[in-house]
Amino acid sequence: MGVxxxxxxxxxxxxxxxxxxYIRNKRVxxxxxxxxxxxxxxxxxxxxxxHLRLTFxxxxxxxxxxxxxxxxxxxxxxxxxxxxxxxxxxFQASGIDVSSLPVSNGISVERNKKFSKCVQECEELLKxxxxxxxxxxxxxxxxxxxxxxxGRVDVCITSDSDAFLFGARCIIKRIxxxxxxxxxxxxMSDVEAGLGLKRKHLIAIALLVGNDHDLKGVQxxxxxxxxxxxxxxxxxxxxxxxxxxxxxxxxTTTDLGDFVHxxxxxxxxxxxxxxxxxGHPGSKRSHFKGSCERCTSIxxxxxxxxxxxxxxxxxxxxxxxxEKEQKKKEVWNMKVCNKIxxxxxxxxxxxxxxxxxxxxxNFVDAEPFISWKSPNTEMLVDYVxxxxxxxxxxxxxxxxxxxxxxxxxxxxxxxxxSLLYGQYEFDFIQRTKIRFGHTFYVxxxxxxxxxxxxxxYKTPSKEPGVQEDHDxxxxxxxxxxxxxxxxxxNGCLMTDENMDLVMAxxxxxxxxxxxxxxxxxMKSRKKARANSASISDDQLSPTPRSVQLNITQFYRSxxxxxxxxxxxxxxxxxxxxxxxxxxxxxxxxxLLLG
Numbered sequence: 001m002g003v004x005x006x007x008x009x010x011x012x013x014x015x016x017x018x019x020x021x022y023i024r025n026k027r028v029x030x031x032x033x034x035x036x037x038x039x040x041x042x043x044x045x046x047x048x049x050x051h052l053r054l055t056f057x058x059x060x061x062x063x064x065x066x067x068x069x070x071x072x073x074x075x076x077x078x079x080x081x082x083x084x085x086x087x088x089x090x091f092q093a094s095g096i097d098v099s100s101l102p103v104s105n106g107i108s109v110e111r112n113k114k115f116s117k118c119v120q121e122c123e124e125l126l127k128x129x130x131x132x133x134x135x136x137x138x139x140x141x142x143x144x145x146x147x148x149x150x151g152r153v154d155v156c157i158t159s160d161s162d163a164f165l166f167g168a169r170c171i172i173k174r175i176x177x178x179x180x181x182x183x184x185x186x187x188m189s190d191v192e193a194g195l196g197l198k199r200k201h202l203i204a205i206a207l208l209v210g211n212d213h214d215l216k217g218v219q220x221x222x223x224x225x226x227x228x229x230x231x232x233x234x235x236x237x238x239x240x241x242x243x244x245x246x247x248x249x250x251x252t253t254t255d256l257g258d259f260v261h262x263x264x265x266x267x268x269x270x271x272x273x274x275x276x277x278x279g280h281p282g283s284k285r286s287h288f289k290g291s292c293e294r295c296t297s298i299x300x301x302x303x304x305x306x307x308x309x310x311x312x313x314x315x316x317x318x319x320x321x322x323e324k325e326q327k328k329k330e331v332w333n334m335k336v337c338n339k340i341x342x343x344x345x346x347x348x349x350x351x352x353x354x355x356x357x358x359x360x361x362n363f364v365d366a367e368p369f370i371s372w373k374s375p376n377t378e379m380l381v382d383y384v385x386x387x388x389x390x391x392x393x394x395x396x397x398x399x400x401x402x403x404x405x406x407x408x409x410x411x412x413x414x415x416x417x418s419l420l421y422g423q424y425e426f427d428f429i430q431r432t433k434i435r436f437g438h439t440f441y442v443x444x445x446x447x448x449x450x451x452x453x454x455x456x457y458k459t460p461s462k463e464p465g466v467q468e469d470h471d472x473x474x475x476x477x478x479x480x481x482x483x484x485x486x487x488x489x490n491g492c493l494m495t496d497e498n499m500d501l502v503m504a505x506x507x508x509x510x511x512x513x514x515x516x517x518x519x520x521x522m523k524s525r526k527k528a529r530a531n532s533a534s535i536s537d538d539q540l541s542p543t544p545r546s547v548q549l550n551i552t553q554f555y556r557s558x559x560x561x562x563x564x565x566x567x568x569x570x571x572x573x574x575x576x577x578x579x580x581x582x583x584x585x586x587x588x589x590x591l592l593l594g
Contacts, residue, residue, distance in 0.1 A: 002141075002161030003202070004210035005223035008173070011161070014190040015173075017181035020438040023155055023172075024067035024498070027370075029144040031158035032072045032126075032133075036118055051118040052125055052387050057398075059129055061177060064401035067498055071153055071370055072126050072133045073140045074119055081213035081350060082139070088215055121387065128380040129402075130373035134361070139212075142166045142360040152370065155185075162211060164188060165203050165355045180437035195227070198235035203355050204242055205230055207347045208340075214351060218343045221336065229336050242347050245340045272316040278303035279310050374406065375399075377420065396420070400486050404445065404495050412504035422448055424493060426506060429513040433496055440496040441513075447491050 035058065036051045047053055062068045078086070123133050136143035144156040145166030156163055157172045164171065164186075174184040192198060197205075208226035210217030221229075230238050272281050280292050280303070292303055311317070340346060381395045403420055410417040411426075419425060427446040432439055487494040503510045583591070 002159075002163070002212060003165070003206045004215065004217060005226070007161045007205075007209075007223065010195075010223060010227070011186055011191060014186065014194045016183075016185045016187065016190070018183040018185045019181055020436065021067070022183050022185070023062075026068055026154040027071060027152065028062065028068045028155045028157055028172075029071045029073055029147045029153040030062075031140045031144055031156070031160065032074050032119065032122060033140055034158050034160065036115070036122065048389060049121070049387050051122055052384070055122045055125055056384060056388075059126065059131065060398065060402045064405040065177065066182075067405070067501070069372060070131055071147070072123075072131055073143050073147075074123065074133065074135050075140045076136045076138050079138055079213065079350075079354065081348070081354075085213055085215050125380075125383065125387075128376050128383055130375045132370045132372065134370070136360050138354070138360060139166075141168075142354075142357075144168065146358060146360045160212075162206065162355070164191070165199065165206055165211075166360070167199060178436065182436075196231060197227075200235045200239050201230045203352060204238045206355075207242060207351065211351070213354070214348060218340055218346060220339050225336060229333070232333065239347075239352060242340070243349075245337055246343075246346045248341060272314070274312060274317075275303060279306040279312050281312070281314050281316065375402070377403070397486050397488075400493060401495055404443070404497065405501070408497065408501045408505040411506070412501065419445070424448060426509070427492065429502065429509055430494060432499075435496065439499060441499050441502045441510075443495055443497045443502065444489075445493045445495065 032055075035054060059070060062070050126133050134143060139160075139162075141156070141158045141160040141163040144153070144158055145163045145168035147153040148156050148169050149167040155170045155172055156168045157175070159173055169188045171186045172183050173186060176182045176184075188199075205223070205226045206217075207214070208218050208221050208229070209223050233241050274281055275292065278292060377396075377399065380399070381392050384390055384395050385392055400420070407417055407419045424445040425448050427444040430442045430444050433442050434440075485496060
């Protein structure tokens with residue numbers, strides 16, 4: 001949702017497709033309601049509690065695969081305006097006459113209990129992950145934008161376009177994990193440079209075309225009209241001009257832009273007569289005896305007949321054309337102003353104050369407390385097992401990429417930590433792996449010597465509690481199901497890890513892997529050179545009688561053989577017969593046998 005009138009289409013030319021490491025080591029504010037609503041309908045018939053499943057996998061994806069630090073934001077109490085707009089949207093979707101809509105009395109309407117329960121369960125899951133969860137005083141995208149504007153997070157993940165109106169600087173609208181460029185990103189700096197619009201301009205457009213708090217906007221004004229209208233004003237004056245129009249005072253031509261009003265007398269004075277024959281300034285009588293300066297007649301017998309579609313480009317005509325365009329735009333602006341004046345209760349100052357507010361939090365302190373804790377693994381496994389009916393071994397295996405990422409980050413900071421209660425430890429780097437154009441280290445984790453030899457990671461081939469995992473992956477093929485793979489081999493686990501993170505945690509292991517890789521490549525090159533040398537020696541030296549010839553040596557190929565000169569019995573003249581492989585077998589036989 002957000003701004004009406006297909007606002008995202010207006011911003012589409014300025015979108016960026018960012019690469020795999022775009023949000024690595026960055027703080028990312030996430031509108032949790034957007035996550036829950038976005039794909040719940042797509043898979044709700046195929047899995048139990050889809051909101052928990054999506055949150056589980058996406059959190060692991062963001063933290064381990066993309067290396068981000070997620071900050072989750074939930075909606076607070078909706079404003080009375082949002083509640084009224086929600087009721088109106090329900091009336092419109094149901095085909096009920098909007099005129100029967102009850103008048104708002106300033107009372108906020110809470111979300112339905114089912115959705116609120118989904119949000120609460122996701123909050124419980126995220127807190128077990130150790131992720132920070134913040135609750136906004138109103139709209140979640142408002143708090144995300146405030147955190148981004150104040151520099152507390154680097155990126156916002158939301159599909160609500162009004163996050164820009166709240167002051168967001170960078171928004172990720174869509175994530176496609178199975179791509180070399182998985183992030184569809186919008187920068188406010190690109191919008192400002194491309195469209196010439198600032199934050200207050202966008203708020204003015206939202207007031208004109210409608211938004212989540214006022215679905216109607218101004219009747220008869222679409223997105224293109226609103227865009228052209230607000231460009232006539234600077235950022236500092238655009239909202240004031242809308243308020244002036246709402247109060248009933250019409251704007252002058254000076255207020256509407258750089259237009260200079262000219263009287264009819266000036267238009268008459270500046271008008272210049274033109275020759276009807278050649279179209280250039282001057283009368284036809286004055287051009288009759290000789291051609292005018294602008295004509296190129298060789299015989300000097302008069303002006304040249306002007307071609308079809310001729311337009312004079314003299315200063316007088318150019319000025320007249322500009323004045324006509326100015327008049328036309330003045331009339332257009334006055335029509336837009338009349339539509340705005342006729343709209344009752346426009347603009348709504350409560351909406352403007354909400355978008356311009358810097359207080360979207362319920363925190364007592366000036367700065368919200370954002371911190372990441374270690375996940376409570378056992379309680380997390382129990383919670384997911386109870387809610388999603390998965391096997392504990394399957395849950396631990398899917399959690400392992402997140403735990404290994406936390407472990408490597410802690411080792412890089414010289415902190416003493418253990419991986420999965422000390423059950424596993426870093427063993428070696430097996431190889432490099434390229435996935436979606438990005439290179440990983442395939443790391444092997446071995447069982448610690450002091451742990452018992454259990455089989456907790458022998459997991460089934462498909463996800464428990466899901467109907468045919470292959471079918472589900474087709475439905476959400478671009479979603480969280482493609483997390484960092486975990487493979488099991490003789491009690492050891494193998495994961496795909498970021499190369500820079502592994503280098504920061506275990507530089508000696510990386511050096512050892514690089515040296516081993518270089519030595520293997522050197523040996524393979526030496527072996528290849530030795531094989532090529534032995535092959536050339538075999539071709540030069542005669543083959544001993546005791547060695548059986550291979551088929552290519554025994555049957556010599558006739559390809560590329562030169563043409564032969566054969567003497568015909570009936571003639572002493574040599575006859576050249578071409579042994580060309582392009583001829584058919586029967587043709588070659590006739591050539592040879594005569």
